[in-house]
């Protein structure tokens with residue numbers, strides 16, 4: 620379980636998180652929504668230990684993340700994949716080498732084992748044929764799939780997805796959402812998904828929390844939030860939202 624307790628964070632001259640508390644139980648895809656600049660990406664960075672709270676606690680499976688030393692953080696990041704917006708691939712490395720990166724960082728495993736694992740995850744996301752291609756030569760949807768393969772290559776228990784469908788058309792987005800649901804169902808990965816998209820929330824989410832004023836303004840199951848009269852729920856999940 621991922622748990623943030625009363626997290627406060629000031630960045631620059633602004634209080635971004637002001638007592639954020641949220642629990643993400645194992646096995647679910649938790650969707651974090653909220654207006655731009657409310658601290659969604661900042662929240663993900665707390666979970667993975669890039670940011671430390673000014674006040675409050677962050678736990679992953681009961682382990683105190685801000686208290687971790689560098690070695691413990693490396694171990695945590697092996698258990699936790701991170702899908703960056705647009706995949707964030709390195710342009711001068713092939714897709715296959717991009718996917719292999721976390722393995723080379725984290726583990727002392729042989730080249731042939733790395734190759735096998737890269738092949739396996741690329742196949743999982745339907746990108747097996749593109750291992751040798753460079754990121755500049757592939758479409759946005761393929762970049763995202765490659766980013767997902769990279770997030771999954773260490774066989775993580777958790778994956779943090781930062782706007783997994785930004786800039787993608789509805790058809791490709793739908794495929795990505797199905798893949799995120801499949802990752803939960805077949806690999807038992809717990810997901811924390813930041814998105815503005817109602818389609819994303821309904822197609823691959825279980826619970827939704829919407830950030831407001833530095834904390835969770837409303838939280839519930841996808842059905843509860845879809846049917847709620849709360850203004851934020853209406854704004855993100857109501858008719859006319861996309």
Ligand SMILES: Nc1ncnc2c1ncn2[C@@H]1O[C@H](COP(=O)(O)OP(=O)(O)OP(=O)(O)O)[C@@H](O)[C@H]1O
Pocket residue numbers: 630631633635653654655656657658659660661662
């Ligand atoms: N390293 C940093 N230093 C200073 N301010 C920062 C830093 N990182 C984020 N911020 C500020 O914190 C606020 C929240 O940023 P964050 O990236 O979490 O927003 P977000 O909710 O993910 O928005 P979006 O939907 O646009 O991605 C923003 O005002 C941002 O400028």
Ligand SMILES: [Mg+2]
Pocket residue numbers: 659660661781
């Ligand atoms: Mg963001």
